[in-house]
Amino acid sequence: MKTHVKALVVGGGAVGTSIAYHLARAGWSDVMLVERDELTSGSTWHAAGLLPLFNMSYASSHIHDYSVRFYKTLEEETGLNPGFAVVGNLRMAQSRARMDEYQLYATTAETVGIPHEFLSPAQIRERWPLVRTEDLVGAIFHPTDGYINPADVTMAMAKGARQRGVAIERKWQADGFDWKGDHWEVTLTKMIEKGGNLVASDEQVVVSAEHVVTASGNHAQRTAGMLGIKLPAIPVEHQFIVTEPDPALVEYRKSHGEHPVLRDVDARWYVREERGGWILGPYEDGAPARFRYGVPDSFRADLFPLDLERIEQEYMDFIHRIPSTETVGLKDDFNGPICYTPDGNPLIGPAPGLRNMWLAEGFSFGITAAGGAGHYLAQMMVDGEAEIDMASLDPKRYGDWMTSEYATRKNEETYPFLLKLHWPDEERPACRPLRTAPAYDRQRALGAQFGQVNGWERPNYYGPADAPEGFDETTFSFRRGGWWQYAVEEARAIREGVGLIDATAFTKHVVKGPGATQFLDWFTCNKLPKVGRINLTYALTVAGTTRTEYTIVRLAEDEYYLVSAGAWTAYDADYLRKAAADKAPEFGYIEIQDVTTQWGVFAIAGPKSRDVLNQIVKDAAPETVLSNKRFPWLSMRNIELGMCPVRAIRVAYTGELGWELHHPIEMQNYLWDQLMEAGANHGMKLVGARAQNWLRQEKSYRAFGTELGRDATPLEADLPRFVDLSKEFHGKGALEEMGIRSKCCTLLIDGPEDADPWGREALYLDGTKVGRLTSGGYSVAFGKSIGMGYVKPELAVPGTRLKVRMFDQLWDAEVTEDSPYDPRNEAIRKDG
Incomplete structure (x- = not known):
């Protein structure tokens, strides 16, 4: 066994072998993979091997698409047939809402390049007569996917890795990770067979590795414990059954090719052929999580008892959909653990707080994702960044507030949700409320319907005061849901009067110390503000793309208050701290404090916002304290609102006259009551996040996670005014070298x-796809739909007429000027 390697991969399932293979293919010749048992002995061995391309995540769609294309090349490279049956995948719909979901997904698939077609019930029946169709609305069909043999594809990737120089060692368990400042020392223990169990021997080896990747599957909690981190990857039981041969299917196959994989998602099951019979896999309610704190040493390639009562309804729905199966007997059954995460997406990327430690955990679709996960993680490790934005899959999207109880309950919720309708405006109820700002109860009493952001409860909109707490699916829709009209009224209130938004979930850091100024000047691409002023700026990746967006408030010469997106607290903190630690020897001492939970934030905006604040501001000259002269746009002042000290920032994400009121969290209810009392005299309306999202698009304000991400530079986002090319900053060379591959623009849309x-949604010109939307919504200022997105640079000019795909139709869209609402910023600069 090697004792010194460039990269050590821990875990020999489909994901681990793919990572080892792709690292070697990317040029890292000194790679070793270790597996505590045999290759494929985890969830890989009992996986059904399906390769569904359908995924509502843009990043995951790329990953799945890569896997499907990659697996088709393995036999030619390795001589091993991975058992890929390209039979297609038929995803059926029993309702109009389900077809809306498919059509929304399909436009994402078009931006990735995934082929698909829509079928009517009659077309389904004509092609596949075994399927009952009279209660179907239609289906989406993917002709290029199907299913694969999980063990065979893993062995093919393992052989391909060996051919490229990867060492693969079986029966070695990772028992300790020790960071030595520039490399990891990983303690490996030899595992031996004893009485049918796998037990640790006395033989140990310490391997020195510059990089370590964990792909430990069901053992993720043990891995997290050894690394001292938290991972919400906990397995849930998944069962599937294999039937005896179905005579009708056997007869069908005499004159037809293999039947496609079927998914009756409204009935929550999948089915595929298996030697003349069927494999049925349900996603039923009540499937329990297992191994919350780790996998027992005695558990190897084992299974749990089947719980047929739990899947009785799904089994009956299977018989309904394929009537010939009613008299077919059961041949075999499987009930094994498959790892999940609270949002169903895997955890791929750098481990929080650790150097050169990479995670590839929590794969509920491990076979589908393995190829793409290995490809894009290898890009991050070798090149510094992947070609697609992997932020949505980053392990740090869950912070230290996450517990094993939370992960367990959310993963049990996620499992049946896999085949439920994925409303784009959905809010899932498990483990809520959890993180609440003090004003939560006051807001709820006034009709707030909450969304969850990084565990925080944040008002999405305000309905009637006597409305039940959210999660009512009647409000969800792929079209304009029950919340839409409330959001319209809220947006109009800010444009015409005044509105109050709770923005407490914002991420907030203090950066200070002798090295703070030099560090932030290098860390971000814009000029630093003067004391008492603010700037919008970006931290870049090594590839020159956007890693984080910050509003920087300069409190003193060497003290700064950084505000960033609420969904990314741990993600931002980790990058900031690691970068500061790297540069401290050069710049001097840098102190970083995460103060997110110490400061609440209310955003007040609208033409009457100054009038509201003037009623409660305490100053020797209250009539002028909020004037342009004393409190100009893009500045910060410490003011007093009643008895509450407030760090007020004159900026508004809505593009109207307004302030962010950062206040001590313990005084939030007092400040809320003061604002509500003063606001009542001016018709102030409470406003949620959905209306705010529409308003910021009218101002062409880019948002991190949509327009801003690790797949585009700030210059491609068309933000040159926030990039100071006269100074040196992290990622500058790569940014300049990248050029402008595509460009962000705002579009007004004449939609349904x-x-x-x-x-x-995909964007078209003369029938050719030329870009995609990254945000969308409704504009109260223009009375029509609005969106932001990326197109070819030559098309990102006002007046360009394009088409946008919505509900399988093309609708007119026109590129407008940046900030189509109030392009001169007259409203936001309003004096008084």
């Missing part, structure tokens, strides 16, 4: 009367 874009 009952729907707005969601920011996932």
